[in-house]
Amino acid sequence: MSEHRRVWTKYTGGVSGWFVTILTATFCVFASLVSVVSHTPAPYELKYPANFGSRFTIPANNPTTHEGVYLGRMLFYEKKLSANNKFSCESCHEQKLAFTDGRPVSLGVDGSFTPRSSMSLSNLLWVRNFFWDGRSQGLEAQAAFPLTDPHEMGQSLAVSAEKLRKTAPYPALFGSAFGETGVTEQNILKALAQFERTLISADAPYDRYLAGQYQPTAAELRGMQLFENGPDPKRRIRGANCGHCHGSPKTFKELFHNNGLDSAFTDLGREKITSQSLDKGRFRVPTLRNILLTAPYMHDGRFKTIEAVLDHYSDHIRQSETLSSFLQDISNEENGKTLSLKTQEKQDIIAFFGMLTDSTFITNPAFSNPHSTPTAR
Amino acid sequence: MQGIKTFRNKILLCAILACALVTQVHAQSTATLTVSGEVTTPLELKAQDLAAMKQISHKVKDRDGKEHEFKGVALIEILEKAGVTTGAKLRGENLAKYALITAADGYEVLYALAEIDPEFTDQVILLATEKDGQPLPSGEGPFRIITPKDKKPARWIREVRSIKIAFAKN
Numbered sequence: 076m077s078e079h080r081r082v083w084t085k086y087t088g089g090v091s092g093w094f095v096t097i098l099t100a101t102f103c104v105f106a107s108l109v110s111v112v113s114h115t116p117a118p119y120e121l122k123y124p125a126n127f128g129s130r131f132t133i134p135a136n137n138p139t140t141h142e143g144v145y146l147g148r149m150l151f152y153e154k155k156l157s158a159n160n161k162f163s164c165e166s167c168h169e170q171k172l173a174f175t176d177g178r179p180v181s182l183g184v185d186g187s188f189t190p191r192s193s194m195s196l197s198n199l200l201w202v203r204n205f206f207w208d209g210r211s212q213g214l215e216a217q218a219a220f221p222l223t224d225p226h227e228m229g230q231s232l233a234v235s236a237e238k239l240r241k242t243a244p245y246p247a248l249f250g251s252a253f254g255e256t257g258v259t260e261q262n263i264l265k266a267l268a269q270f271e272r273t274l275i276s277a278d279a280p281y282d283r284y285l286a287g288q289y290q291p292t293a294a295e296l297r298g299m300q301l302f303e304n305g306p307d308p309k310r311r312i313r314g315a316n317c318g319h320c321h322g323s324p325k326t327f328k329e330l331f332h333n334n335g336l337d338s339a340f341t342d343l344g345r346e347k348i349t350s351q352s353l354d355k356g357r358f359r360v361p362t363l364r365n366i367l368l369t370a371p372y373m374h375d376g377r378f379k380t381i382e383a384v385l386d387h388y389s390d391h392i393r394q395s396e397t398l399s400s401f402l403q404d405i406s407n408e409e410n411g412k413t414l415s416l417k418t419q420e421k422q423d424i425i426a427f428f429g430m431l432t433d434s435t436f437i438t439n440p441a442f443s444n445p446h447s448t449p450t451a452r
Numbered sequence: 453m454q455g456i457k458t459f460r461n462k463i464l465l466c467a468i469l470a471c472a473l474v475t476q477v478h479a480q481s482t483a484t485l486t487v488s489g490e491v492t493t494p495l496e497l498k499a500q501d502l503a504a505m506k507q508i509s510h511k512v513k514d515r516d517g518k519e520h521e522f523k524g525v526a527l528i529e530i531l532e533k534a535g536v537t538t539g540a541k542l543r544g545e546n547l548a549k550y551a552l553i554t555a556a557d558g559y560e561v562l563y564a565l566a567e568i569d570p571e572f573t574d575q576v577i578l579l580a581t582e583k584d585g586q587p588l589p590s591g592e593g594p595f596r597i598i599t600p601k602d603k604k605p606a607r608w609i610r611e612v613r614s615i616k617i618a619f620a621k622n
Contacts, residue, residue, distance in 0.1 A: 204558070209558075328558075328559075329558045330557045330558045330559060331556075331557050331558050332557055350482075351482060351483060351484075351556070351613075352482065353483060353556055353590065353611065354556060357556075357557065396590055397590065397591075398591075399557070399591070400591035400592065400610070403591070
């Protein structure tokens with residue numbers, strides 16, 4: 076009996092040893108698999124001054140993460156996303172030019188030019204209607220246009236995804252940013268949107284002035300006053316009324332106006348999107364952040380210099396049915412028809428524009444090309 | 453010969469003017485006002501739809517410092533037509549509802565529903581379609597909000613294109 080019991084004990088002891096070993100091994104394999112598959116990307120904290128406000132919406136299905144932002148940055152500078160492997164987003168959006176390209180309109184893969192000027196990319200987190208005509212309601216949807224437009228990067232998202240699946244390190248980067256869905260068309264757009272949300276410009280002298288940490292020069296202060304004031308000749312208040320549309324710490328409002336460039340329109344602007352004739356010739360009110368870096372100006376890049384822009388608003392507004400009411404019958408002279416700024420006043424406003432140049436933004440290594448500096452991560 | 457040419461020019465001018473007029477009328481008639489969000493009946497209203505509703509008017513001083521007579525439809529009537537929770541239903545959580553009014557240029561202003569409802573206020577907010585007997589001019593019309601008791605006319609929003617009823621959410 077005792078012999079029997081001893082054998083039995085030995086037998087059960089043997090089974091449980093194997094059993095535990097197998098169980099442990101299985102658990103380890105399973106756990107390591109789970110950790111690979113469900114590794115959660117680290118949330119990315121978007122930092123901005125309180126006076127920018129928090130009126131923005133990040134899609135619930137695309138939270139901003141460190142992995143997603145890094146992948147988006149890689150993609151922003153990835154030439155494989157273009158039909159001829161020669162263009163990336165950077166081709167028209169260079170960091171040193173506050174993400175513009177210095178050209179009136181931009182060259183695309185097919186050798187033709189875009190109908191409109193490349194827009195500066197900053198503080199897009201707060202933008203709700205993208206492009207000069209406001210056609211896209213989110214950064215994810217926006218990104219598809221330049222990628223696939225035959226006159227821009229000219230490659231379908233399907234082809235882009237296919238190319239990236241075959242290119243290291245993209246499969247791994249998509250895996251860590253988006254898990255097992257991997258390299259997909261939607262994930263390309265999502266990653267680009269995540270990176271673009273981080274392009275926050277909030278360290279210009281104007282920001283520091285608003286925070287009480289910068290003393291503007293006399294010219295800058297005069298320019299700031301003119302920028303903000305609406306002219307009222309009867310009360311001897313001189314102004315350029317810029318703030319009406321470009322006011323607030325972010326220097327843009329979500330508005331679309333016909334700013335009197337033409338009296339007849341070759342580009343219908345927002346009317347093309349809304350089909351309402353009252354929107355003829357309306358274009359987005361763009362940010363004035365880094366405005367001295369983003370020449371040439373206007374939706375078609377017609378003005379080479381900021382001086383020409385001020386001359387336009389001061390003296391050359393063209394009448395049309397949809398001309399913004401903010402640009403009509405506003406003058407620094409009694410019964411005047413034009414704004415009529417003096418030369419010195421224009422120079423002062425340009426001095427104020429210098430306060431909007433954010434050198435931290437245009438040199439921030441987190442926004443630079445990661446391909447040329449592989450260790451920058 | 454000269455006379456014929458002048459006559460022809462006159463005809464041409466008339467034709468151009470007629471075209472311009474038609475375009476102008478067309479522009480005005482295609483403008484629509486949408487009412488959406490927390491409504492039982494989303495609306496797309498044109499000037500003629502509003503003209504068929506009960507008309508009221510306010511004599512108020514505008515930005516130009518002059519008194520004008522604005523005529524149109526009480527905003528509350530439009531909200532009732534869309535089935536917004538007004539009157540007896542404007543209680544409890546519905547008091548956290550607002551009307552977000554957007555202009556053609558994207559400008560937005562907001563009113564809490566209780567600011568519009570006659571059970572809460574004597575002020576009748578107007579969606580104006582006429583000023584001094586004329587359709588509102590471009591840049592101001594075809595629809596504009598007039599809120600007589602707002603001292604600063606920043607919420608007298610011009611070129612109204614949409615009214616969205618929503619809950620305030622935190």
